[in-house]
Amino acid sequence: TxxxxxxxxxxxxxxxxxxxxxxxxxxxxxxxSDDYKLVSRKWRVKPTVLDLGDGVTIGEGTLALCAGPCSIESEAQMEKVMNHLVENGVRLMRGGVFKPRSSPYAFRGLGMDGLRDFHRMARERGIKIVTEVMQVSQVEEMHDFVDVFQVGARNTQNFNLLDALGGVDKPVMIKRGISGTIEELLSSAEYVFSGGNEKLILCERGIRTFETASRNTLDLNAVPILKAKSHLPVIVDPSHGIGIREYVPAMALAGVLAGADGIVYETHETPETAASDGAQTLDFDESARLIRNLRRVYQLRGELE
Amino acid sequence: TxxxxxxxxxxxxxxxxxxxxxxxxxxxxxxxSDDYKLVSRKWRVKPTVLDLGDGVTIGEGTLALCAGPCSIESEAQMEKVMNHLVENGVRLMRGGVFKPRSSPYAFRGLGMDGLRDFHRMARERGIKIVTEVMQVSQVEEMHDFVDVFQVGARNTQNFNLLDALGGVDKPVMIKRGISGTIEELLSSAEYVFSGGNEKLILCERGIRTFETASRNTLDLNAVPILKAKSHLPVIVDPSHGIGIREYVPAMALAGVLAGADGIVYETHETPETAASDGAQTLDFDESARLIRNLRRVYQLRGELE
Amino acid sequence: TxxxxxxxxxxxxxxxxxxxxxxxxxxxxxxxSDDYKLVSRKWRVKPTVLDLGDGVTIGEGTLALCAGPCSIESEAQMEKVMNHLVENGVRLMRGGVFKPRSSPYAFRGLGMDGLRDFHRMARERGIKIVTEVMQVSQVEEMHDFVDVFQVGARNTQNFNLLDALGGVDKPVMIKRGISGTIEELLSSAEYVFSGGNEKLILCERGIRTFETASRNTLDLNAVPILKAKSHLPVIVDPSHGIGIREYVPAMALAGVLAGADGIVYETHETPETAASDGAQTLDFDESARLIRNLRRVYQLRGELE
Amino acid sequence: TxxxxxxxxxxxxxxxxxxxxxxxxxxxxxxxSDDYKLVSRKWRVKPTVLDLGDGVTIGEGTLALCAGPCSIESEAQMEKVMNHLVENGVRLMRGGVFKPRSSPYAFRGLGMDGLRDFHRMARERGIKIVTEVMQVSQVEEMHDFVDVFQVGARNTQNFNLLDALGGVDKPVMIKRGISGTIEELLSSAEYVFSGGNEKLILCERGIRTFETASRNTLDLNAVPILKAKSHLPVIVDPSHGIGIREYVPAMALAGVLAGADGIVYETHETPETAASDGAQTLDFDESARLIRNLRRVYQLRGELE
Structure with a gap:
C-alpha cells in the first residue's frame, strides 16, 4: 500500500x-518501530466504517449508540434492557460477563453461561453484542457469541491479548488506558491492526487525574485529536468518563459535538440495584431521553458549517 | 439569609x-471554615446573572461570547478585532495587557498604556473588556478601564489578589488553577464573594495531566459539576483547553452542550504573527464560522428535553 | 487466624x-469486599520474609539486591552480567525474556529459549532469577525456570494473571501500575494472596505524572506507607523510577533510607548497545560502586535511632 | 561572564x-527567552553557597536544617521551639505569619506583629528566620525582619512577586509549584536572578498526583535533576511532601541521600494543638531524633564513593 x-x-x-x-x-x-503507522490517517485518508451486518455500522455517516448494564445479571434483566433498546431503535448492547475488579472479592460476572444467554437473546432481537474480553484464552471461547470484543482500560496494554485479537475476524473496541496517552491508544490499536484485524474502534473513557469530584476526567480533547490522527472510528463513554449519573447525558451530548462517531453508556431498569456501577447508570426514562437528544445533536452536527 | x-x-x-x-x-x-458556602447552590438556588450594562449579560438565558487576542499589541490590531466582533454581534472582548509568562525574558504586555487605548476604543464600539489583573496594586489602577477582571490560572490561589477583588464593584472571572480542583476553584470564588463582591464568573480552561498531545486537558466534566454545585455562571476557554487551533471549535461547541454559559476564545487577524499563543488562535473566518455554529448549538440546547 | x-x-x-x-x-x-485484608499488617503484624533457598531471602533483616539487563540478549551477555553479580555478591538477577512493548514493532524478547538458557546458567552460579510473566499461558510454561515471577506495571491489574499466580508456589513480585494507587497495588497483591500464594513482593517503580524531566516520578512516599499498611517486602526500582542513568544511584540510595527491603536496577556491560532501556542502565563499574554504597547505607539504617 | x-x-x-x-x-x-540561563550550571559550574551571617550557610559543604511550626502562634510557642532548636544546634527556623489558605475562613496568621516578635526572639538566640511572603507589598514591610523570604507553592508563578524579590538583598527560597515542573521552578528562579538577586534556594515539596494515600507526591527525582541542571542549593520539605507525621523522618533521610543541601520540616511542642498542619508536624522528641539521624546520614553521604 x-x-x-x-x-x-x-x-x-x-x-x-x-x-x-x-x-x-x-x-x-x-x-x-516506535510509532503507529497502519492506524494513521497519513496512510489511510478515508475514515474506516465497520459493517456489523443487519444494517448496523460504526463510523462516519451514522451515530452509533450502544447501551446496556455494566454487568449481565440475569435473563430477566437482559430482556428488560433489550426491550428498552428495541423500542428506542438502538442496535448495540453492552454488558459485561467477565468483569475486571480491583478487589478479588467483588462480583466478577456470569462468565460464558451468561454470554451464551446474552447472545441467544440478542440474536432473537437483532441486537449486536459488545462485551469485554479479559484474557487470551477467552478470545476463542467467546468468539462465536460476540459481535464486538471490548478491550478494557486495564488491558489497553495487555499486548498478548492485543496480539490474539489481531488474528480474529470480529471488530475490537479498545478503551483508552486508565492513564493512557493518545499515542499509546493508537499504538495498542496498531498491535491489533498489524496482526491482520483492521476492524477497530477507539474509545475515550476518561483518564486518571488529581480531580476527585468526578470518577475520571473525560478527555474530550482526545476526540478531535484521534479523528485527525487516525482513520478509525472514535466512541465516547460518558458513564465511566464522569461517573455520576446526573451528569452523564451532558457529557454524552458534548461528546457528539466533539466529533465522536458514537456513544456507549450504561443503563439499567433500576440503577440502584445494579450489580456494579449503579452510580453512573441511567434508568430507562433517562436513557430514552438521552437517545432522542443525541439524535437531535447528531443531526445538527451535520448541518453546522 | x-x-x-x-x-x-x-x-x-x-x-x-x-x-x-x-x-x-x-x-x-x-x-x-473548610468549605465554600456563599457560592454554593445550596444557599442561593437561583442562577446568578451578571448585568454588565448596555444589554450585555453573563449567565442563564444567554450564551456569552468573548473573543480576542491573547495579547493587546497595537491600536491597529485592536481595531481589526473589534470590527470583527461588531460584525458578528459579539459584545465581550478579551485581550491581555499584563501577561504572566513563565520566562522572565518573554513579552509581558503593553501595560496600562495599552489598557487605556483598549478601553477608549471599546467604549466607542459598545464593547466590554475582559482582561487579566496580576497583582493587588493593579486592581485600583485598572479599575476604571475594565469591565471584567480576569484572574489567571496561575493566580487562582493568589489569596491577596482575591481579597482585593472582593472589595471591587466590577465582575471577576476566575480561571481554574493549572492543576486546581473544582473545590479549590469554588473556594477561590468564595474568597471574592465573602469579601463582598458577588459578581463572579467561573472559567474552565483545562488542567495539567500527563497527556502531551494537547496543551492542557479541557475538563468539561467540570461544567455540569460546577453548575450543580454553584449558582455562578460558568465559561469555557477551549483555546487554552486544547491549545491547537484546528480543534478549538469542536471543543467550544462541546462546551456549550456540557452546559456552559459562555465561551471565551482567542482570535487574531493573522494568528501566525500574534505576539503570544498564535498556535491556538483562530483567524477571523474561523472565528465567524464558530460564532454562527455556537449560536445554533446554543439554540438547540434550549430545545432539548 | x-x-x-x-x-x-x-x-x-x-x-x-x-x-x-x-x-x-x-x-x-x-x-x-472493597479492600485488601490478607496482605494487611492489621492481620499479620510480623513482616513477611521470603526464603528463596540457598541462603537467599527477601524481607526484613537483609537488603535484597537484584540487578541485570532489561532484556536477556545472548549467552555471552548473560555470562558477563552473572560474573559481575557473583563478584559483587549479588544473588538475584533480573532480565526479561518476554518484553511488553508499547509498539508492536519493537523487540519483544527471546522467549522460552532465552529463559531456559538463563535458568541453566543461573543455576550453575547460584543465582536466582526474577523475570516478567505476561500472560496466563506462560505461568505453567515458565514455572520451572523462574525463581520470582515479575508482574509488570502494565499487568498490575491483569486480574486473570494474578489469579493464575495465586495458584503457584513461587514468589511473585508485583510492580505498581503505571498510574496505580498504593491501594490498588495492595488489592492486586490481595488477588494472589487470596488465591493461596502468600509469597509476595511489592515493587515501587515510579508513577506517571505531568513531569517530563524524568521518565516516571519515583514515589518513595509509597515505601513507608506500604511498609506500614502491609507485612509484605517492598522493593524499589530506581531505573524505571527516574529513567536517567546518572541519577539512578542517588534514587537507589534514597530508596533504602525510605525503608525499602531491596533494590532492583538495570545493569549491562555496555548500556549504549543494550536492546532496550539503555538510557537508564548502569555499566558494571557504576553498578559495583552502587552495590558498595547501598550496603553502607543499609548498615547505617540499622544503626539509626 | x-x-x-x-x-x-x-x-x-x-x-x-x-x-x-x-x-x-x-x-x-x-x-x-524560553528558558532559564542564569540559574543553569552550564553558565555557573560551581555550586552556589549562601552565607546568612553568624556562621550560617546554605549550600554545598553543610547540611542546612530548618525547622519550626507551620504557623507562628504566640511568644510562648516560639520560645519553646527556639529552645528546642538551640539545644539541637539548628540555626534556621521556619514559621508562617502570613498563611495562604484555600478557604477564606481559615486562620491566616499573625501578620507583621507576629513577625516582629519572631524576629526579636530569633535575634536574641542567633536563629535565622525563614518565612513566607505572599504579595509584593509585603516585601518591603517584611524586609528587615526576615533572613530568608519563602515563596510558597501557590506563588511559584506569581511573577510580580518574583520580580519584586529580584530587587532585594535577602535570600529567597522558592517552593516548587503545586503541579509545577522542574523547568518551571528553574524559570521562576530565573525571574529573581535576572532581577539582580542571586541568593536563591530551590525547594522540592511534593507535587499533585492522583495518589490520595499521601498529601502530595514528594518527587525526590527532582533533587539530583535540579542539582545537575542548576548551581543553586536544593532543599527538601518532607512535611508537605508526604503530609503524614510518622513517615516524615524516612522521607527526610531519603532526601539527604537523593542529594539535598538541606531539609525543612515542621515541628511543634504539641502537634495535636497546632493552628495548622498538625497532622504532618513532629513533636520535639521526634524532631531531635530526626536531627541526629540526618547528621549521621549526611556524614555517610560524604564518605560514599
Missing part, C-alpha cells in the same frame, strides 16, 4: 523489520 | 467566626 | 462471602 | 534583548 512518499509494510509480523530497511529505496524504518 | 435548615453568615469577615459558633442554635460552623 | 477484635477468612474464594456475614458475631464483611 | 562557547547577558532587564541578538557573533538569543 503506498501513500504520498512512503511505503508501509503490512502484515509482516514474522519478518525481521531490519531486512526491509536494507532494501533499496527504503528509509525511516527505525521510526516505524 | 436563611435557606433550608441552616443560616449562612455573609460579609462577616472581621468577626471571629467562633463567636458565632457559640450563639444558641448554631452548629456546623467548623465546617464552614 | 485471629487478630485484635476481628476474624479474617482466608482461602475461602469459592464461598459466598455473604453467608459468612450472616454468622453470629460477624460484622464488617461488606468492607472486606 | 563567559563560559564554554557562549556569552550570557546578566542584569540586562531593561534592554531589549533583540538588540543584543543583532550584535556580531551572537546567536541563540531566541532560545534564551
Amino acid at each position: 503506498q501513500h504520498a512518499h512512503y511505503v508501509v509494510a503490512i502484515g509482516k509480523k514474522d519478518v525481521d523489520i531490519r531486512t526491509i530497511g536494507q532494501l533499496p529505496g527504503v528509509r525511516d524504518v527505525h521510526h516505524v | 436563611q435557606h433550608a435548615h441552616y443560616v449562612v453568615a455573609i460579609g462577616k469577615k472581621d468577626v471571629d467566626i467562633r463567636t458565632i459558633g457559640q450563639l444558641p442554635g448554631v452548629r456546623d460552623v467548623h465546617h464552614v | 485471629q487478630h485484635a477484635h476481628y476474624v479474617v477468612a482466608i482461602g475461602k474464594k469459592d464461598v459466598d462471602i455473604r453467608t459468612i456475614g450472616q454468622l453470629p458475631g460477624v460484622r464488617d464483611v461488606h468492607h472486606v | 563567559q563560559h564554554a562557547h557562549y556569552v550570557v547577558a546578566i542584569g540586562k532587564k531593561d534592554v531589549d534583548i533583540r538588540t543584543i541578538g543583532q550584535l556580531p557573533g551572537v546567536r541563540d538569543v531566541h532560545h534564551v
Whole structure:
C-alpha cells in the first residue's frame, strides 16, 4: 500500500523489520518501530466504517449508540434492557460477563453461561453484542457469541491479548488506558491492526487525574485529536468518563459535538440495584431521553458549517 | 439569609467566626471554615446573572461570547478585532495587557498604556473588556478601564489578589488553577464573594495531566459539576483547553452542550504573527464560522428535553 | 487466624462471602469486599520474609539486591552480567525474556529459549532469577525456570494473571501500575494472596505524572506507607523510577533510607548497545560502586535511632 | 561572564534583548527567552553557597536544617521551639505569619506583629528566620525582619512577586509549584536572578498526583535533576511532601541521600494543638531524633564513593 512518499509494510509480523530497511529505496524504518503507522490517517485518508451486518455500522455517516448494564445479571434483566433498546431503535448492547475488579472479592460476572444467554437473546432481537474480553484464552471461547470484543482500560496494554485479537475476524473496541496517552491508544490499536484485524474502534473513557469530584476526567480533547490522527472510528463513554449519573447525558451530548462517531453508556431498569456501577447508570426514562437528544445533536452536527 | 435548615453568615469577615459558633442554635460552623458556602447552590438556588450594562449579560438565558487576542499589541490590531466582533454581534472582548509568562525574558504586555487605548476604543464600539489583573496594586489602577477582571490560572490561589477583588464593584472571572480542583476553584470564588463582591464568573480552561498531545486537558466534566454545585455562571476557554487551533471549535461547541454559559476564545487577524499563543488562535473566518455554529448549538440546547 | 477484635477468612474464594456475614458475631464483611485484608499488617503484624533457598531471602533483616539487563540478549551477555553479580555478591538477577512493548514493532524478547538458557546458567552460579510473566499461558510454561515471577506495571491489574499466580508456589513480585494507587497495588497483591500464594513482593517503580524531566516520578512516599499498611517486602526500582542513568544511584540510595527491603536496577556491560532501556542502565563499574554504597547505607539504617 | 562557547547577558532587564541578538557573533538569543540561563550550571559550574551571617550557610559543604511550626502562634510557642532548636544546634527556623489558605475562613496568621516578635526572639538566640511572603507589598514591610523570604507553592508563578524579590538583598527560597515542573521552578528562579538577586534556594515539596494515600507526591527525582541542571542549593520539605507525621523522618533521610543541601520540616511542642498542619508536624522528641539521624546520614553521604 503506498501513500504520498512512503511505503508501509503490512502484515509482516514474522519478518525481521531490519531486512526491509536494507532494501533499496527504503528509509525511516527505525521510526516505524516506535510509532503507529497502519492506524494513521497519513496512510489511510478515508475514515474506516465497520459493517456489523443487519444494517448496523460504526463510523462516519451514522451515530452509533450502544447501551446496556455494566454487568449481565440475569435473563430477566437482559430482556428488560433489550426491550428498552428495541423500542428506542438502538442496535448495540453492552454488558459485561467477565468483569475486571480491583478487589478479588467483588462480583466478577456470569462468565460464558451468561454470554451464551446474552447472545441467544440478542440474536432473537437483532441486537449486536459488545462485551469485554479479559484474557487470551477467552478470545476463542467467546468468539462465536460476540459481535464486538471490548478491550478494557486495564488491558489497553495487555499486548498478548492485543496480539490474539489481531488474528480474529470480529471488530475490537479498545478503551483508552486508565492513564493512557493518545499515542499509546493508537499504538495498542496498531498491535491489533498489524496482526491482520483492521476492524477497530477507539474509545475515550476518561483518564486518571488529581480531580476527585468526578470518577475520571473525560478527555474530550482526545476526540478531535484521534479523528485527525487516525482513520478509525472514535466512541465516547460518558458513564465511566464522569461517573455520576446526573451528569452523564451532558457529557454524552458534548461528546457528539466533539466529533465522536458514537456513544456507549450504561443503563439499567433500576440503577440502584445494579450489580456494579449503579452510580453512573441511567434508568430507562433517562436513557430514552438521552437517545432522542443525541439524535437531535447528531443531526445538527451535520448541518453546522 | 436563611435557606433550608441552616443560616449562612455573609460579609462577616472581621468577626471571629467562633463567636458565632457559640450563639444558641448554631452548629456546623467548623465546617464552614473548610468549605465554600456563599457560592454554593445550596444557599442561593437561583442562577446568578451578571448585568454588565448596555444589554450585555453573563449567565442563564444567554450564551456569552468573548473573543480576542491573547495579547493587546497595537491600536491597529485592536481595531481589526473589534470590527470583527461588531460584525458578528459579539459584545465581550478579551485581550491581555499584563501577561504572566513563565520566562522572565518573554513579552509581558503593553501595560496600562495599552489598557487605556483598549478601553477608549471599546467604549466607542459598545464593547466590554475582559482582561487579566496580576497583582493587588493593579486592581485600583485598572479599575476604571475594565469591565471584567480576569484572574489567571496561575493566580487562582493568589489569596491577596482575591481579597482585593472582593472589595471591587466590577465582575471577576476566575480561571481554574493549572492543576486546581473544582473545590479549590469554588473556594477561590468564595474568597471574592465573602469579601463582598458577588459578581463572579467561573472559567474552565483545562488542567495539567500527563497527556502531551494537547496543551492542557479541557475538563468539561467540570461544567455540569460546577453548575450543580454553584449558582455562578460558568465559561469555557477551549483555546487554552486544547491549545491547537484546528480543534478549538469542536471543543467550544462541546462546551456549550456540557452546559456552559459562555465561551471565551482567542482570535487574531493573522494568528501566525500574534505576539503570544498564535498556535491556538483562530483567524477571523474561523472565528465567524464558530460564532454562527455556537449560536445554533446554543439554540438547540434550549430545545432539548 | 485471629487478630485484635476481628476474624479474617482466608482461602475461602469459592464461598459466598455473604453467608459468612450472616454468622453470629460477624460484622464488617461488606468492607472486606472493597479492600485488601490478607496482605494487611492489621492481620499479620510480623513482616513477611521470603526464603528463596540457598541462603537467599527477601524481607526484613537483609537488603535484597537484584540487578541485570532489561532484556536477556545472548549467552555471552548473560555470562558477563552473572560474573559481575557473583563478584559483587549479588544473588538475584533480573532480565526479561518476554518484553511488553508499547509498539508492536519493537523487540519483544527471546522467549522460552532465552529463559531456559538463563535458568541453566543461573543455576550453575547460584543465582536466582526474577523475570516478567505476561500472560496466563506462560505461568505453567515458565514455572520451572523462574525463581520470582515479575508482574509488570502494565499487568498490575491483569486480574486473570494474578489469579493464575495465586495458584503457584513461587514468589511473585508485583510492580505498581503505571498510574496505580498504593491501594490498588495492595488489592492486586490481595488477588494472589487470596488465591493461596502468600509469597509476595511489592515493587515501587515510579508513577506517571505531568513531569517530563524524568521518565516516571519515583514515589518513595509509597515505601513507608506500604511498609506500614502491609507485612509484605517492598522493593524499589530506581531505573524505571527516574529513567536517567546518572541519577539512578542517588534514587537507589534514597530508596533504602525510605525503608525499602531491596533494590532492583538495570545493569549491562555496555548500556549504549543494550536492546532496550539503555538510557537508564548502569555499566558494571557504576553498578559495583552502587552495590558498595547501598550496603553502607543499609548498615547505617540499622544503626539509626 | 563567559563560559564554554557562549556569552550570557546578566542584569540586562531593561534592554531589549533583540538588540543584543543583532550584535556580531551572537546567536541563540531566541532560545534564551524560553528558558532559564542564569540559574543553569552550564553558565555557573560551581555550586552556589549562601552565607546568612553568624556562621550560617546554605549550600554545598553543610547540611542546612530548618525547622519550626507551620504557623507562628504566640511568644510562648516560639520560645519553646527556639529552645528546642538551640539545644539541637539548628540555626534556621521556619514559621508562617502570613498563611495562604484555600478557604477564606481559615486562620491566616499573625501578620507583621507576629513577625516582629519572631524576629526579636530569633535575634536574641542567633536563629535565622525563614518565612513566607505572599504579595509584593509585603516585601518591603517584611524586609528587615526576615533572613530568608519563602515563596510558597501557590506563588511559584506569581511573577510580580518574583520580580519584586529580584530587587532585594535577602535570600529567597522558592517552593516548587503545586503541579509545577522542574523547568518551571528553574524559570521562576530565573525571574529573581535576572532581577539582580542571586541568593536563591530551590525547594522540592511534593507535587499533585492522583495518589490520595499521601498529601502530595514528594518527587525526590527532582533533587539530583535540579542539582545537575542548576548551581543553586536544593532543599527538601518532607512535611508537605508526604503530609503524614510518622513517615516524615524516612522521607527526610531519603532526601539527604537523593542529594539535598538541606531539609525543612515542621515541628511543634504539641502537634495535636497546632493552628495548622498538625497532622504532618513532629513533636520535639521526634524532631531531635530526626536531627541526629540526618547528621549521621549526611556524614555517610560524604564518605560514599
